[in-house]
Amino acid sequence: DIQMTQSPFSLSASVGDRVTITCRASQDIRNHLAWYQQKPGKAPQRLIYLASNLQSGVPSRFSGSGSGSEFTLTISSLLPEDFATYYCLQHNSYPVTFGGGTKVEIK
Amino acid sequence: EVQLVESGGGLVQPGGSLRLTCATSGFTFSYYWMSWVRQAPGKGLEWVANIKQDGSVQFYADSVEGRFTVSRDNGKSSLYLQMNSLRAEDTAVYHCVRYDSGAQSTDYWGQGTLVTVSS
Numbered sequence: 056d057i058q059m060t061q062s063p064f065s066l067s068a069s070v071g072d073r074v075t076i077t078c079r080a081s082q083d084i085r086n087h088l089a090w091y092q093q094k095p096g097k098a099p100q101r102l103i104y105l106a107s108n109l110q111s112g113v114p115s116r117f118s119g120s121g122s123g124s125e126f127t128l129t130i131s132s133l134l135p136e137d138f139a140t141y142y143c144l145q146h147n148s149y150p151v152t153f154g155g156g157t158k159v160e161i162k
Numbered sequence: 163e164v165q166l167v168e169s170g171g172g173l174v175q176p177g178g179s180l181r182l183t184c185a186t187s188g189f190t191f192s193y194y195w196m197s198w199v200r201q202a203p204g205k206g207l208e209w210v211a212n213i214k215q216d217g218s219v220q221f222y223a224d225s226v227e228g229r230f231t232v233s234r235d236n237g238k239s240s241l242y243l244q245m246n247s248l249r250a251e252d253t254a255v256y257h258c259v260r261y262d263s264g265a266q267s268t269d270y271w272g273q274g275t276l277v278t279v280s281s
Contacts, residue, residue: 056224089267091207098257098271099207105265142207146266149221151197151209 057081059145061154067162074130076157078143083123087147090119090128093156094139102141103128133159164188164270166258171275178248182275184241184258189270191239192216195261197268198232198243200254200277208254211243212261226252248279 058081068074078088086106091099101110103119106126116131130137138161143154170182182198198210211232212221220232231244241258255274262269 087266089265093207098273100271101267101269104262104267104269108265110269144207144267146268149212150223151212151221153207153209156206 056150057084057145057148057152059143059152059154061143061157063157064155065158065160067160068133069162070133070135072133072162074133074137074159076128076141076143076159078121078126078128078154080124080126080145080147084145084147086122087145088119088121088126089144089146090117091142091144092137092139093142099142130159135161164260166260166270166272168256168258168272168275171256171277173278173280174248175281176249176279178279179244179246180248180277182243182245182256182258182277184243184272186239186241186258186260189260191234192236195263196232196234196241197259197261198241199257199259199268199271200252201257201274202251202254205254210256213241245277248277250279253277253279 060079088106090103093099107119118129120127140156140158165187167185197212213232229247233242257274258272259268260270
């Protein structure tokens, strides 16, 4: 099984900060990685697919990069509505696996 | 508008069974792989199962293999999850999710239905 190690587990940041979240895969997953944002009590929403493609309707302050086994989600300038939990997902092979999540909190 | 609405959750005793239903609309259901993903209270996301467009192929997480069965009715645009031999650790919100093959990831998610396994 492919393990997805997401870091950090949580972070505190201020509005306007640049935030970076990392996911490392235990083996090569090409670019078969997506990023999701989840707010309390809500279903996750896809932000990025195929590692670097911005989901339609998602603000351009979100970006994704990486391939192979290391991937990054960047929020260029944090807004109040971005405080949430973020997950990565690999679907290169079964079983599908998620990262453990990163909670972005207000400093 | 794509909609996925789960139902069938509730309280069940350990060893019991439940059948979840996901009613979909707003897209051609038969064109898509579909998934179930769950989230235990206060925990992260866990993939449960996938099913191919025609229902001929299914994949399961090791944690549910042999106990859960995913199925679909393309005529009714509905997805199902039959859960047997339920355990306390199956307690979670279960989301019905559409799988976007072109993007190798899930795109639309339902709000979920809560399954609680407890005596």
